Amino acid sequence: MIQESRCHVLNEKPENPRGRYVLYWMQQSQRAFYNHALEAAILKANKLDLPLVVVFGLMDNYPEATERHYAFMLDGLRDVQNDLADRGIKFVCVHNEPKEAALRFSDESACVVCDRGYLNHLRVWREEVADRAGVKVVEVETDLVVPIETASDRDEFAARTLRPKIHRVWKDYLVPLKTHKPRHESTRMHLKGDFDLNDPNSVLSRIQCIRDVKRSPLFKGGYHEADRRMKAFVEKRLRGYAEGRNEPADGHTSHMSPYLQYGQISPLDLALRVMDADVPQPDRDAYLEEMIVRRELAHNHTWFNRDYGQYRSLPEWSRRSLEKHCSDRRDPQYTREQLEQARTHDVYWNAAQMEMVVTGYMHNYMRMYWGKKILEWSATPQQAYETTLYLNNRYFLDGLNPNSYGNVGWIYGLHDRPWTERPIFGQTRYMNAAGLERKFDIGRYVEQVDRLCWDYLGKGLKQVSAKS
């Protein structure tokens, strides 16, 4: 079912009666399954008795993106190409900025359907396409369970203010999406792309991007890998999620965040799988809380606060409080370079940093600890904030995402409340190593990361963190 509230007409242009096809400009939602924008485009094409063409613009130097990010995305685009071909739909991937790719192919289209992005530059691209295209452009929201403006009309204060709003309406959206068959096959249409996506390494070599962060040895991208991982998670590890998800060494997590970042799997699809699972209710509820309420809170932030990612977007109470403690002595104090190289005195922190550097992933609880220590050990809160975002977006496969800005912001008080005042942190929440030791088998986590370092770097954590 494609609810009307997911669909937004972006301009007042007419459809082109001489259009050769309906165009789906794919950008955020890089998948052929459980994609409301794709299904809406098929329905439109069938209604106009036209074929459907899907275009994707693969650009050089996507802001902050590294080879690691591109490699993961290309795995997914290969799946998209093959899965769409199986459905009789032509997929064209061109070497161009996304909006330019959309505009180029809109010339011969009857109308354009696109998906929705929640970051500033993604919104600007869509505005520009709507403005410059000669035909009607309709945006269909498919990467959130509850459409962003249906859930709320403001930058929410915290999960506790968004949660009831989401819960009030989510049953209307937690419904399966029907797959439609295109009336006309388009795979034989003479529209040429610039890449053979079945050879991702050759595509990667032709793209300009930050080269010094390499492909993750643990994560392969794409819908089919996401599907495989999620099936295994639901079968073996969803049971126990409510209690076990916070244990860094336990693996009671789904690892879906990189796939969600590239739209390679749909959050609605994930939610329905979890709701159908034969596990205790608290496990299902805990997963839906994280994957819907928390994730959609971060999207709410980037949508309604266009200053997201800037220190000034943090709540006034936390900035005031952090600034009051700006001149407190930091001992130890580390530079960004020392942090990046995991050269601190704290073995837990170094392990977390190296898990991220090597694999592109870090367990959620360790992310909290990791971020809080950057705040504690940097010269100023502003510098700490910038370093946290920089490292987050450079190394995480799920970086460059609304969750990145929402959660890095959380370290500095966003979506949280004031706590007891203390040095450096002011009234923002404090975390320490004793908490990790008390709550978890943190030694086991360090051993796991040490093994990863040996496997992929040929040296252990101690050697990595030794002062050069």
Ligand SMILES: Cc1cc2nc3c(=O)[nH]c(=O)nc-3n(C[C@H](O)[C@H](O)[C@H](O)COP(=O)(O)OP(=O)(O)OC[C@H]3O[C@@H](n4cnc5c(N)ncnc54)[C@H](O)[C@@H]3O)c2cc1C
């Ligand atoms: C400092 C810091 C930085 C973070 N940076 C990112 C980031 O760049 N990208 C990112 O996607 N997440 C980020 N997170 C949130 C969270 O840590 C990850 O989403 C989660 O660890 C991903 O692992 P998973 O898919 O195995 O999670 P699971 O426990 O299996 O959760 C399922 C899904 O729920 C969502 N989710 C889980 N925890 C959170 C949360 N705290 N906030 C919002 N959504 C959540 C994610 O989409 C996740 O894929 C950050 C958290 C912190 C504290």
